[in-house]
Amino acid sequence: DAKTTQPDSMESTEGETVHLPCSHATISGNEYIYWYRQVPLQGPEYVTHGLQQNTTNSMAFLAIASDRKSSTLILPHVSLRDAAVYHCILRVAPGANTGKLTFGHGTILRVHP
Amino acid sequence: NAGVIQTPRHKVTGKGQEATLWCEPISGHSAVFWYRQTIVQGLEFLTYFRNQAPIDDSGMPKERFSAQMPNQSHSTLKIQSTQPQDSAVYLCASSSWDRGTEVFFGKGTRLTVV
Numbered sequence: 726d727a728k729t730t731q732p733d734s735m736e737s738t739e740g741e742t743v744h745l746p747c748s749h750a751t752i753s754g755n756e757y758i759y760w761y762r763q764v765p766l767q768g769p770e771y772v773t774h775g776l777q778q779n780t781t782n783s784m785a786f787l788a789i790a791s792d793r794k795s796s797t798l799i800l801p802h803v804s805l806r807d808a809a810v811y812h813c814i815l816r817v818a819p820g821a822n823t824g825k826l827t828f829g830h831g832t833i834l835r836v837h838p
Numbered sequence: 839n840a841g842v843i844q845t846p847r848h849k850v851t852g853k854g855q856e857a858t859l860w861c862e863p864i865s866g867h868s869a870v871f872w873y874r875q876t877i878v879q880g881l882e883f884l885t886y887f888r889n890q891a892p893i894d895d896s897g898m899p900k901e902r903f904s905a906q907m908p909n910q911s912h913s914t915l916k917i918q919s920t921q922p923q924d925s926a927v928y929l930c931a932s933s934s935w936d937r938g939t940e941v942f943f944g945k946g947t948r949l950t951v952v
Contacts, residue, residue, distance in 0.1 A: 766945070767945055767946075768842075768929050768943030768944050768945055768946055769881070769929075769943050770943070771941065771942070812881075825871060825883050825886055826871075826883070826941060827883060828880060828881035828882075828883075829880070830880050
């Protein structure tokens with residue numbers, strides 16, 4: 726059963742800041758929010774993850790709602806290389822018996838020149 | 839760091855033949871995962887190992903599929919009597935269990951059963 730809900734696709738233009746939403750209304754207290762992205766002919770690539778606080782790294786900013794029922798991956802100044810399928814995934818805390826990632830279909834991000 | 843290495847990148851087998859897919863996880867990673875990806879089903883979890891021991895194989899088809907991890911440097915996924923519906927990209931991934939933050943994926947093996 727899918728535990729996250731994402732839009733099927735989003736469109737953007739190079740240089741824009743993109744906001745990718747994810748809904749996870751039934752998230753458990755020990756579940757982290759992970760984001761991965763995948764381009765054709767490659768395996769998924771880690772983008773970022775968080776538990777409760779907003780996080781930032783060189784790739785993206787992850788904004789997590791205070792009730793943790795939703796999150797938004799923010800990609801600043803996108804380029805054509807950011808075109809990919811973006812997956813929002815819930816994962817039980819590291820060290821638990823199950824650390825697998827359960828993927829949905831994700832959001833296809835299209836970036837136009 | 840060469841990342842997770844999967845071989846071969848492409849494999850074509852005849853219906854009914856056996857296919858063995860290889861994965862070399864990142865050195866020092868104790869968790870190894872196998873996934874299957876198709877257009878229709880997307881990315882499906884198959885199985886994973888921790889310190890070479892099978893932990894969760896809930897995604898493995900009950901017949902014809904088996905996975906092993908004989909040592910910490912490689913894992914294999916074997917499909918016996920391959921069928922056309924087994925055609926997919928098979929992805930291997932690894933992570934450091936203690937930290938467990940990032941899961942690193944290989945580029946996958948594209949299996950085509952003709």
